[in-house]
Amino acid sequence: xxxxxxxxxxxxxxxxxxxxxxxxxLGQLIRQGVLISGHRLPGTRQLxxxxxxxxxxxxxxxxxxxxxxxxxxxxxxxTYVAAHFPEVKPLQLSLNNIxxxxxxxxxxxxxxxxxxxxxxxxxxxxxxxxxxxxxxFPDIRLAPMEExxxxxxxxxxxxxxxxxxxxxxxxxxxxxxxxxxIHLNETRGxxxxxxxxxxxxxxxxxxxxxxxxxxxxxxxxxxxxxxWAGAVMNIQKAGASLVTIPVDQQGIDVDVLAELCEKNRxxxxxxxxxxxxxxxxxxxxxxxxxxxxxxxLQLAEQYGFVILEDDYDYDFHFLSRPILPLxxxxxxxxxxxxxxxxxxxxxxxxxxxxxxxxxxxxxxxxLRRIIDRQGDPMLEFAVGQLFKTGDLKRHFRKALRMYxxxxxxxxxxxxxxxxxxxxxTKPDGGMAVWTTFEPKIDMEAMALRASRERLFFxxxxxxxxxxxxLNSTRLGFASSTEDELERSxxxxxxxxxxx
Numbered sequence: 001x002x003x004x005x006x007x008x009x010x011x012x013x014x015x016x017x018x019x020x021x022x023x024x025x026l027g028q029l030i031r032q033g034v035l036i037s038g039h040r041l042p043g044t045r046q047l048x049x050x051x052x053x054x055x056x057x058x059x060x061x062x063x064x065x066x067x068x069x070x071x072x073x074x075x076x077x078x079t080y081v082a083a084h085f086p087e088v089k090p091l092q093l094s095l096n097n098i099x100x101x102x103x104x105x106x107x108x109x110x111x112x113x114x115x116x117x118x119x120x121x122x123x124x125x126x127x128x129x130x131x132x133x134x135x136x137f138p139d140i141r142l143a144p145m146e147e148x149x150x151x152x153x154x155x156x157x158x159x160x161x162x163x164x165x166x167x168x169x170x171x172x173x174x175x176x177x178x179x180x181x182i183h184l185n186e187t188r189g190x191x192x193x194x195x196x197x198x199x200x201x202x203x204x205x206x207x208x209x210x211x212x213x214x215x216x217x218x219x220x221x222x223x224x225x226x227x228w229a230g231a232v233m234n235i236q237k238a239g240a241s242l243v244t245i246p247v248d249q250q251g252i253d254v255d256v257l258a259e260l261c262e263k264n265r266x267x268x269x270x271x272x273x274x275x276x277x278x279x280x281x282x283x284x285x286x287x288x289x290x291x292x293x294x295x296x297l298q299l300a301e302q303y304g305f306v307i308l309e310d311d312y313d314y315d316f317h318f319l320s321r322p323i324l325p326l327x328x329x330x331x332x333x334x335x336x337x338x339x340x341x342x343x344x345x346x347x348x349x350x351x352x353x354x355x356x357x358x359x360x361x362x363x364x365x366x367l368r369r370i371i372d373r374q375g376d377p378m379l380e381f382a383v384g385q386l387f388k389t390g391d392l393k394r395h396f397r398k399a400l401r402m403y404x405x406x407x408x409x410x411x412x413x414x415x416x417x418x419x420x421x422x423x424x425t426k427p428d429g430g431m432a433v434w435t436t437f438e439p440k441i442d443m444e445a446m447a448l449r450a451s452r453e454r455l456f457f458x459x460x461x462x463x464x465x466x467x468x469x470l471n472s473t474r475l476g477f478a479s480s481t482e483d484e485l486e487r488s489x490x491x492x493x494x495x496x497x498x499x
Contacts, residue, residue, distance in 0.1 A: 022061035039081040130454030134476040136432030140346040147391040151382035172199025175384035189328035195358040203340035203352035211238040219272035225465040251288030254295045261303040273306040285427040300334040317429035410477040413489040431478035455491040
């Protein structure tokens with residue numbers, strides 16, 4: 001007889017109902033070939049006695065197996081393992097063998113091969129309990145949660161439920177597309193309609209879609225020597241040949257780009273795309289100078305390449321005179337403009353957008369449909385409402401004041417406490433300070449020591465161009481209060497002294 005009492009382990013402290021545990025384990029024994037097709041199971045009373053369970057629990061487990069097709073009932077005979085399963089070679093009846101196979105073999109490695117791409121191996125950022133000088137994230141404590149909650153509730157009261165909870169427009173909720181178009185036109189000097197807008201789950205999805213549609217394997221794509229790894233991974237995944245351009249205190253060097261374009265044209269390998277973050281270059285926060293912006297647009301028209309403009313933190317500029325995006329001066333449709341509300345509100349609000357000529361938006365939407373049929377209509381509607389009522393714009397103004405004060409306080413602290421070991425340029429906007437440490441300081445060791453003191457920040461290694469050691473990192477100030485910034489700098493100072 002099958003040793004059911006040894007093979008089936010019931011955890012009475014588990015939140016999973018006992019009958020479900022029993023049904024699942026019987027199914028597992030069938031899949032592993034321990035219980036073969038046509039095997040007669042013990043009667044419900046007998047199995048209940050063996051496992052010290054209530055008979056009705058066993059009845060419910062058998063019913064579950066019958067409903068799932070693992071078992072079959074033969075009137076007057078009993079309950080059997082379904083006969084339609086293919087024969088599986090039984091395992092030796094060892095609980096250790098069963099546990100080893102299920103946890104180590106099936107759970108970790110597939111029975112087939114696949115290619116693992118090294119350039120996708122990038123740590124996933126998560127929130128830490130403690131102080132942080134992050135990559136430049138917003139303070140979620142300032143997010144307009146009450147206003148958002150009201151807007152969410154209105155979604156359930158407004159309009160036709162069939163329309164609200166069915167499939168929607170792949171390009172995004174019409175209200176958000178309309179309101180976002182108005183907002184971008186007013187604040188960034190764009191000339192768009194809702195037809196020029198695609199709502200995505202964060203800017204990273206917008207970058208992915210744009211790269212997949214616009215880049216073919218072997219295409220030449222240029223970025224700054226220092227740039228955002230998320231964009232680089234998408235460019236590489238599309239099969240592009242990546243080249244880098246020097247970046248100085250005025251942004252990407254467009255003269256070097258011009259030389260590259262001319263050289264590549266002569267060998268029939270034209271530059272297909274240039275990825276830039278002109279408002280605040282990532283990671284260094286420098287702003288692309290006005291004459292370089294004009295030259296970059298001229299080069300795009302002359303050589304026919306796409307400008308992929310990532311404007312990740314435009315809403316936060318502290319001099320009240322932000323330089324308009326490249327997209328605002330684009331007259332030939334050369335710029336694909338990507339942005340996000342993640343940095344403006346909170347990372348959990350996965351709303352990004354792509355602004356481009358309507359023909360490209362249509363194509364991006366067609367691709368998006370086979371990746372993610374649509375976004376989150378409820379969230380998109382709620383955020384559209386916040387734009388319409390002005391709540392989101394009021395949030396931007398409030399956050400701007402807070403971040404401005406925090407930037408000033410943080411830079412004062414760096415100057416007062418760490419001027420002998422760090423250098424930086426006070427950023428005109430954004431939510432992080434690009435900070436360079438003395439060469440003698442081991443950035444990785446410093447970040448590790450700081451984490452033990454419950455202060456978290458990036459060690460800067462991911463910002464190093466190939467073969468270079470910048471000894472720099474982004475220290476975000478926006479997500480911390482002034483008191484938290486003071487404590488963070490004190491810990492940083494203590495750690496540096498002991499490295």
